[in-house]
Amino acid sequence: MKISEIFKLNKSQHELDFIDIDLDDELPLFLDAHIFSSKNDPWSEKCDLIIKDFFRKIHETVKLDRKEELYKLCSFLNEPNETCLGRSKGKPRGSFQSTEILIEIFEQLFDIKKRNQKQFQTIETLSDMKFYIDGVGNDTISDIVTNLIRYQLILYTNEQCKLNGIPTEKQISKPYWNDISSRWEKEESINQLIIDGKRILLVPKNIVFSESYYTFTKERFVQHDMLEFLQEKELQVPNSPLIKHRVPKKNQDIGEAFVTKKSIRERDNVDKKQNVLEFSSKYPAIMETFKNKKHFKSLNVAELYKIQEDSFSDDDYNNLLDAFIKTLKSIPSGNKYANDYHEFILGLLTFIFYPSLSHPKKETPIDNARKRIDITYVNTADTGFFCNLKSEITSNYIYVECKNYSDKVSNPEFDQLAGRFNESSSKVGMLVCRKVNDLAYERASGQYRRKKELLLIITDELLISMLNDMKLSEDKSDINILAHEKRLYELKRRIEVERY
Template sequence: MKFSEIFGIGLEQPQLDFVDITPDSDMPLFIDPFAISLKGDAWSELCHQHINHFFQTALDHIRAGRDDSARAMLNGLREPNETCLGLSQGAPAGRGVGGRQAFDLYESLAASQAAQSGLLEELAECDLFVPGIGSDKISDITTNIIRHPLIKYTQEQCALHDIDLQGDYPSGRYWDIDAGAWRHDYVRLPVVAQKRLILVPKYTVRRKMALTSQEFYSQHILNFIQEEEMQRGSPLVRVLRDGTRRPPTKKSLKERFPFSKDFVARFSEEHPEVLNRYKRLYAELEGAQGTLRHEDFDDEFDEVLLAQALAETLLSIPPGNANADRYHKFIMGALEFIFWPNLICPKKEQEIHEGRKRIDIIYTNAAQSGFFWRAHTAHNIASRMIMVECKNYSKDLANPELDQLSGRFAVNRGQLGMLLYRTVENYGRLCARCRDAAQDGRGFMLALGDEQVTEFLNLIADGQRAAIDARLQAMFNELIA
């Protein structure tokens, strides 16, 4: 059974912000530090700071000959079974770093030409240059380093879905930037069959790492060498009967320049522009920031069917206070499905003003294109966080409901939000009230009733998901008209 089934969440993977793990087996997914480094949201930036600090400190010890300090750091790595991610067969066994393997990691880094020369700068580059370190180990190392942010994220997601936490349990070691050392604590976590579980945001995982030595060698290094051999008229260049010159075959180049991570490192030092181009390519590719599609988590997932099912479910929820929690839960899942991966990391009933006010749902704006990205770039609106209020009313919304949402806005939190409601007799009048608030400097509120939510779901069912962005922009244009 998956985590969501065990704890009775009642939502499917596309409606959840975290990877819906199966506690008794590992999912073949990896936490990719390169993907994390490309994201601009606060959580990813915090994790990147931890990863970069740990790795640079370890490299500094190795390059300065402080072997005992380097070994002590790397010996703090353990097998992270709590996330249930990786390549283990059967029950999670943490095939990554721990014990003897941590010592082997030190030996590999200490002997690495790239580490000693300064070529190696990021943990993600270990797969390129350091023998014996691949995707599973890099993912495990990353998990160790960012265990504390992951635990906090797990606790927030459990609060979001009303899951009782048990504890206090040992947290396992995590990297403390301020102390520059490993720390451990006692924390509250979800537990299944006496096994502690840590949830991972689905926007941080990949099916394979972005930077891999084999791909870099085969698709970039050899391509560069082919062009170079052609330009200098190498004997490896093929000449056809009609005199046409053809690049050397990759087979011949592999025989002359056989693959090894040391060769990849030497080549990268001589031609840093090829490495930079390779990393830049992945930074600019769609999905390179670590975002997987819904179907990447489940090969049998049918987006059309889920969109249709959600539209039907919405209509089945009666308005009124008795079903407020049911509507609230539905909206959380629906917004996750509709706006992924632009809105991430939802938190429920976020307290502000020392607990005197609450926001129903608050999302992190992680958009790097589209409406939510344009809001804070083209329109210069503070929108790092997106506030959402849910009103399962059977009556029309009025000024008090709008004032409640606008009262949550602030420059440091954000001034863009969504007001979710059921129905209204005069939609034009509601939009006019939202426009008045915007023109009075009280923030920008998008009013989304059942009609608009159903419209978005129908667009997805019709294969027109991209049209949602244009619809949001049109609604926003009404606010600033």
């Protein structure tokens, strides 16, 4: 059964921030250190620091020839079965490597250092090992990463359990890496999600990848960046037996020269990891260019359902959007239905603004618990409206206040949200309400001009417009997760120029 079914959350995957795992099976989804290094939200940055500190320790241990210390570092890397992610159980193509095998994998670094110092220095990150070390693939890196960031996943799981009313139990934790002390540690007593005696870790859906959609792989690097470079290089070799010529065009004595990737692959055995390492150490700029490409995109709704082996057609997607609109219209305004509205808006915003906003928390205390916020999201955007905000205004977090008033909101509601802002975390908030008048936009404009604080007024009308913008049509067959954001740009421009 899925988490949503076990705890009767009455929410589907698109309304949840975490992967709705099935405890009876594994989903073929993975974590990669490279993804964290490419993101700039606080949670990802912390995970990146943890992973880099561990690999720095591994690198240092190998550099100093301390094998016994390496064994101790690896001894805490155990099978992380808490996430139910990885190779599916019915397909034994790979599984978590035992501690002994992991030690053997890391021991290869000693041999590389002894053989060639420059090649050893080329292996800079944990994810680099997928390219250069035999026996290391996506599943191995994902499991190591899970072990390292376990504490962050425990904290995230607790947040999501609190958000969705899921009970937790205090237990001793499994080991996690502390990047401050640079060692493995445990929490003696910390709330954890326990189901039938088994620890469960929830994982944010915006950081996992499917091998069908992720391009940070050795195969991709070899096929495109490496072989294309070698093709150009081979064309400069006089009388190379690999050079062929196309059929001459008019006024040509000889056709254009070319070299096939197949001929280079067969001659140089480029797919062998040792040869990829030799190439990268000799031409580091090629690998650096490859790393800087955009390899990761959060899975959209249809892709998530496909991985979970649930059918989800274009019609299903449009019907989902219509269902959101219908439900929004059906919730009466007024204090009596405030909780229904609040819960619905939480799921709706999580869906609409995925993957730009994630890690929602409900009623977050701030300023030493003197103030509370209805919902707080982490700004995890790497493109679009919320990404652009980061360069203009403090917006590491997005604060949300929900007001299910039958009357139009007025100054006190704006003051309540504006009172949450501060320079270190965020000066951006959303006031989600049923309707407003023009004076509300003037109020938001005044706040923006005086203090550079952005109050986004999100009405029923705006939410319905955004949902309609996200619909698929015959000339728009791909789910565009940012199609609706033009409404936010328009809203921001209105607030910037509104007279008051």
